[in-house]
Amino acid sequence: MTVPTLPTESSVGESADIAPADAVPDGWRGIVTDWAGDREAFKVPWGKAMMWIFLLSDTFVFSSFLIGYMSVRISTTAPWPDTSKVFGLTVGGVDVPLLLIAIMTFILISSSGTMAMAVNFGYRRNAKRAALLLLATALLGAAFVSMQALEWTKLIVHEGIRPWGNPLGAAQFGACFFTITGFHGFHVTCGVIYLLLIARKVLQPGFTEHGNFQIVEIAGLYWHFVDLVWVFIFALFYLW
Structure with missing residues (x-):
């Protein structure tokens, strides 16, 4: 017959120091541990997950701008400018x-196609073609921004439209137009710089053998998002 023994102070201290296997640390370490578990469960790399979170937050911002624009457009009593005339060009x-x-x-839609091809060649680990298509996408994006600058110049210099006024009708038109298209143009400009940096990285020696081509896919997510937002801006500002 064995007699049960009471735990000693040393054994109690030792057992208290032993944490459960599934315990989550406190503070920032706990947040990182929990996020790492979610990332592992969904098989999503850090970079792609962070880009999706950024794009989701950006979706809320653009949605707020466009919903605000539609509310102003519907509620204003002043005549809204005829977009076919305001944004028209005289040729011959x-x-x-x-x-x-x-x-x-x-x-911009063509640039989405070149970006998709860049991602495809990235999957194939073809650094030269992926970088070339990234540069082509950046060039198309720069052309878009240049044309937007030309459009702004026409509206400001020739039409007299300002963010705080509009001689052609509703005063809110200028504020809505320059805010939303300017915010989108800023995203395109940042995207052009982003693509140039990625292309430079892809062209570095040894990247084909040891580099992570997923950076091309992540850049593609951003660029396709910018293109998609323009479709909504085009429909609401220029066709409505």
């Missing part, structure tokens, strides 16, 4: 409505 003495905007839209 003939007024062509939305010509510049159509070219800008075509360029």
Whole structure:
């Protein structure tokens, strides 16, 4: 017959120091541990997950801008400018409505295609072609921003439209237009710089053998998002 023994002070202290296997640390270490577990469960790399979170937050910002614009557009009693005339160009003495905007839209949609091909060659670990298509995408993005600057110049210099006023109708038009298109243009500009940096990194010696081509896919997520936002801006500002 064995007699049970009471735990000693040393054994109690030792057992108290032993944490459960599934215990989560406190503070920032706990947050990192918990996030790492979620990331491992969904098989999502850190970079891609962070980009998705950023794009989700950016979606809320653009949605707020566009919903605010639609609310102003519906509620204002002042006449809204005719977009086919405001954004038209004169070619050979003939007024062509939305010509510049159509070219800008075509360029941005084309850049989405070159970006998709860059991601495809990234999957194949073809650094040269991936970088070349990244540069082509950046060039198309720069062309879009340049045309947007031309559009702004026409509205400000020739039409007299300002963010705080509009001689052609509702005063809110200028504020809404310059805020939303300017915010989107800023995203495109940042995207151009981003793509140039990624292309430079992909072209570094040894990247084909040892580099992580997932950075090309992550850059593609951002660029496709910028293109998608433009579709909504184009529909609401230029076609409505």
